């Protein structure tokens with residue numbers, strides 16, 4: 001009797017243990033699947049990009065207003081040979097595109113970029129055949145660079161981002177460059193100032209990441225990221 005009782009008790013314990021193990025395994029698998037789903041949907045669904053598509057937001061055309069006062073220096077591979085595009089944001093919360101352009105013409109000896117973008121304009125002020133001075137050495141000798149002026153409304157931010165993505169795609173197409181996100185590995189044709197600073201040096205700037213994150217959260221309850229921006233560049237590139 002005692003032996004049988006022990007045997008029964010032991011087998012109960014064993015059964016309980018196995019059930020626990022099975023339950024834990026199933027639980028872990030279910031949680032993993034749920035987490036993978038959350039990560040995937042975050043990566044594949046950008047609220048800003050979706051808003052641009054669902055509101056049928058269209059880019060402006062590029063307005064060339066080249067100022068002859070900027071210095072003309074060749075890229076490292078020569079005139080007309082940029083290797084990619086750098087996306088900037090001014091970091092100035094109280095300026096507009098006209099003020100930014102006027103300021104840059106006055107202060108070009110310190111820094112200048114090729115183009116300015118806002119919700120209603122893409123204004124090219126320095127010839128993209130020659131390098132500009134927006135990210136320091138060595139990036140300046142490699143890239144076309146443009147600034148985004150800060151926007152303060154949901155729709156104007158979305159319009160600006162669409163203009164920025166279109167302009168990036170437009171430059172890639174113009175110079176026969178293949179789209180390739182450089183922001184996560186330091187290799188490619190689409191760069192943030194932050195990625196240039198991180199992978200190539202030349203400055204310690206982190207734009208436009210902070211601006212994208214801030215406006216995304218403020219107006220769309222989701223950070224806007226360079227990888228989401230890159231997807232919008234691909235969409236625009238496909239439409240060219």
Ligand SMILES: [Zn+2]
Nearest residue numbers: 088193205207
């Ligand atoms: Zn910058």
